[in-house]
Amino acid sequence: MHLRVVTPKGAKVDAQVAEVTIPGEMGDLGVLPGHRALLTSVGIGALSWKPVQGEIGWLAINGGYAEVADDEVVVITETAERPAEIDVQRAEAAQSRVTAELRAVDAARGEEVARLQQALRRAENRLAVAKRTKPVIPA
């Protein structure tokens, strides 16, 4: 099975894999070779894959789509960062800043709250992927 991850900044992954876990908007999706054709929107989360040989790979991805067809997984996403590319300090700073802002903001302003929650999820996702674990997504 082939995995391709592309972003507007170029291709990130182009490899033969044995298994892929896609962070779908409705929850994680495991894809094994021979999966049925699938098209899903992708949320903020960790994409991981088991290559045919070698170690499990991780990417922090941020929205987009994933297509499974003809034994090929194509993930089209806005950003994709490998654990080594993640700026942990920046993500931590963002996490504490956004948490504080969330506490201060008026809960009635739904749009603002949603925007901040997204930002918080992005920061937490980055931190989780930097540690090569799944982010804990609040229910």
Next chain:
Amino acid sequence: MPSLKDIRKRIGSVKNTQQITKAMKMVAAARLRKAQEATETARPYSYRLRDVIAQLAARADFSDHPLLEQREPKRVHLLIMTSDRGLCGGFNAGINRATERYLRENPRGHEEVTLDVVGRKGHEYFKRRETPIGSYHREILNNVTLESASDIAEKAIVSFVEGDLDALYVVYNEFKSAISQEVVIEQLLPVAPAVPEGGGELAEFIYEPSKEQVMDAVLPRHITVQIYRMLLESVASEMGARMSAMDSATKNAGELIDRLTLQYNRARQANITKELMEIIGGAEALS
């Protein structure tokens, strides 16, 4: 026969021009590098997205999403991408010619064709010819962003969904290399389905969360991303065209300077010879 002073002046002015074309070439080369990089990084993303969309459209029914509806292309828009500045060889002329030919030949039998124009050069050209212009997008070429592409896309999507527009085609210069670009006409709306390979039945997709939600998100995004890529291609082509145009202008100026210098030296020598003859003639007359 021009005087020595005239030739000298002429050489000076050609040299000045050469300096300008040389500087423009350098600037275009630097901007080309940037634009080429941007185009090449955006390509895999937009091509992949286009493949996914084609797969999706091949499996979907026209009734599944308004952007898939194939109507007879009666009222259409041509989005043409030219540049704001000239001195870039055949770059704009190519687009204008291809557009005019399309309007004249009308291969798909449209009833009404309106132009949407990017770039001052195309706008001036078609305004003078009184071709109907629907919209003119200005000041987006200096810094091509997804936002400006999304503005153009949204306008087209809205009029397509409302039925004011049956199809959208884009005329732009596809970037081949620094010295070559090719004018292409591509259909963006309605979204065209992929031709199934081997004619076999395609397995239906599983959609998550639902068919409607996936299509609502992915189709407009696709239009935006394609326009974004085309804008980048167009800018890179423009820089490439300008670089080659300025390179040959610099070379031509060099040749002209060589010719003029030769002419100048000949004239100078002729002058000296003439003076010598006069002196010798004078001396002979006295003796």
